[in-house]
Amino acid sequence: MVFDDGSSPAYCLVQGKTAPRQGEDGKSYAIGFEMRLPLAWNGRFLHQVNGGNDGEVVAATGDLKNMNAVRDVTALARGFAVLSSDSGHDGKDPANKTAGLAAGAMFGFDPQARSDYGYAADAIMATLGKQIITSYYGAAPQHSYMMGCSNGGRHAMVAATRLADQYDGIVAGDPGFDLPRAAIQHAWDVQALRSVDSDLKKALSRDDMNLVSAKILEKCDALDGLADGMIGDIKACQATFKIDDLACKDGTTQCLAPNKVAALKKMMAGPTNSKGEKLYSDWSYDAGLNGGDWRMWKVESPIPPWGNNPIIAVMGSSSLGQVFTTPPTEIKGEPPALVDYLSTFNFDTDAPKIFAKGPAQVNGKTVEFKESAMDFMTPPDVDNPKLEAFAKKGAKLIVYHGVSDGVFSFNDTANWYDKLNANNSGKAADFARLFAVPGMNHCRGGATADNFDMLGAVVAWAEAGQAPDRVIATTRAANKEVPETWAKDRSRALCPYPQVARYETGDKEKAASFICK
Numbered sequence: 001m002v003f004d005d006g007s008s009p010a011y012c013l014v015q016g017k018t019a020p021r022q023g024e025d026g027k028s029y030a031i032g033f034e035m036r037l038p039l040a041w042n043g044r045f046l047h048q049v050n051g052g053n054d055g056e057v058v059a060a061t062g063d064l065k066n067m068n069a070v071r072d073v074t075a076l077a078r079g080f081a082v083l084s085s086d087s088g089h090d091g092k093d094p095a096n097k098t099a100g101l102a103a104g105a106m107f108g109f110d111p112q113a114r115s116d117y118g119y120a121a122d123a124i125m126a127t128l129g130k131q132i133i134t135s136y137y138g139a140a141p142q143h144s145y146m147m148g149c150s151n152g153g154r155h156a157m158v159a160a161t162r163l164a165d166q167y168d169g170i171v172a173g174d175p176g177f178d179l180p181r182a183a184i185q186h187a188w189d190v191q192a193l194r195s196v197d198s199d200l201k202k203a204l205s206r207d208d209m210n211l212v213s214a215k216i217l218e219k220c221d222a223l224d225g226l227a228d229g230m231i232g233d234i235k236a237c238q239a240t241f242k243i244d245d246l247a248c249k250d251g252t253t254q255c256l257a258p259n260k261v262a263a264l265k266k267m268m269a270g271p272t273n274s275k276g277e278k279l280y281s282d283w284s285y286d287a288g289l290n291g292g293d294w295r296m297w298k299v300e301s302p303i304p305p306w307g308n309n310p311i312i313a314v315m316g317s318s319s320l321g322q323v324f325t326t327p328p329t330e331i332k333g334e335p336p337a338l339v340d341y342l343s344t345f346n347f348d349t350d351a352p353k354i355f356a357k358g359p360a361q362v363n364g365k366t367v368e369f370k371e372s373a374m375d376f377m378t379p380p381d382v383d384n385p386k387l388e389a390f391a392k393k394g395a396k397l398i399v400y401h402g403v404s405d406g407v408f409s410f411n412d413t414a415n416w417y418d419k420l421n422a423n424n425s426g427k428a429a430d431f432a433r434l435f436a437v438p439g440m441n442h443c444r445g446g447a448t449a450d451n452f453d454m455l456g457a458v459v460a461w462a463e464a465g466q467a468p469d470r471v472i473a474t475t476r477a478a479n480k481e482v483p484e485t486w487a488k489d490r491s492r493a494l495c496p497y498p499q500v501a502r503y504e505t506g507d508k509e510k511a512a513s514f515i516c517k
Helices: 094-109 111-137 151-162 179-194 206-224 234-240 258-269 292-298 315-322 335-343 351-355 373-377 388-393 410-423 454-464
Strands: 011-022 028-038 044-048 081-085 143-149 169-173 358-362 365-369 396-402 432-437 471-474 491-494 501-503 514-516
Touching: 011 111, 028 111, 044 111, 081 111, 094 111, 094 315, 094 335, 111 151, 111 365, 111 373, 143 151, 143 454, 151 169, 151 388, 151 396, 169 454, 179 258, 179 315, 179 335, 179 351, 179 373, 206 234, 206 292, 206 501, 315 335, 351 373, 396 410, 396 454, 410 432, 432 491, 491 501, 491 514
Parallel strands: 044 081, 044 143, 143 169, 169 396, 396 432
Antiparallel strands: 011 028, 028 081, 358 365, 471 491, 501 514
16 A cells, blocks of 8 residues: 655555464464555665564654654655564553553563564564565665664664674664663662652652752763763763762752662662672763653653553563563562562572573463573673674674663663674774763653764765764754753764764854864
8 A cells, every 4th residue: 555645755555464373371473564665765675673562563664753863854754665563472462451561571471472572573574574675666675774772772783693694784772782681770770769768759859860960060061171061071970970979968958868879879880689790780970860761761750550650660570570581470560569579579589580591380381481581682692792794794883872871771882882892803893883872861862962863874884885983963852851051953973982072162062063082
């Protein structure tokens, strides 16, 4: 069917399901998908990989639900043939209705659904997407790309290892490439917050986090050569800002209660077990910690059916229990039960379950889980990345990450890149580059310039050899967290890590006044 509604170029819409099967949990599964094939095709294929728990066929437009990696022009509008899928399960399957808020993670009781969610559905869809293109246009795509943010960024980084032969370029935004470990952080955060107040939503107020942000800026804003409300030199900031300095002492004002400082310090240090062994990553102190998105992930949401609990205590809780640990633990899909699961999570005995595999009881029968969560969710070389096949093919990878991301640590991504660079004799930038976005929360938002075109950058790199030495980011009119004192058209240079955008001279609102060094 051809659509031409005036909002995008005319395209043919293909919708369907593939790989239907009966799951070990007794429920029906298939990979649902849609593909939008523009009549004015540019010869390119974009595999759009989506976020959250998947389970939904998101419109295949290539704009990642306006997560800003395509500036203001979608991939479909540029002429890409775009594919989107639900990664092999229906998050609104009526069979899971009684699971309430945990329904979207019920697929975790079926081993194949776990694998499809992690990587297997992507392999099927990459092939099918190209077959549809060839059938429709009478020619195979000249160039193929993948792009996603959040869990979509995880899909993208997994594909760079598992499906290196399928793509010429990949864009991975705020990637949850280490997601099972990051999910342990959810329990760590909830327990830290509840040490302050049994109602975790009251543990850190908006005023508290505004103060934290202001104090971080006070110490770090000018480290990149310009006090502009954005922290360019985030590494130097970590050595300069000390959260303990915010603890109230006799006669001090503009401070936080010591127990609040202790809770935030614990959250930012990341989870450990009783032996002190790190279970995930630490986090960077950045100006965007007062962002609305950071708060919605970690502290509270404006959603009454969730009990106004944060995302980590709803989707995060059910995913940790039902998808990322083996054997899976069924959690009642009610706010108190979801919070309680994280509140009682044991970092000595429960955390190792992200590495576990083997038999488990599902609906009264024994089901074999042959892959651990770390097996099916992360790149196979997650702790020792090399990307040999990807580099050998000549493909290009762009990773971007908000430094104030509240769900996946920028530090974890930077550490991954450091290992990749070391494994490639310091030449990882020949095929893979990481861009830090100061002040940005998860995929977007915060007081920042979060509008940029990573898709255009990876295409220019893959097809014309134009390596992205900088990517220009601008503010968005729709971003209400941008201070009124900033120019409406503020632009900033995003630099390849570990370079920093440093102010040199000229208009303080323009990217041209900064150099990457």
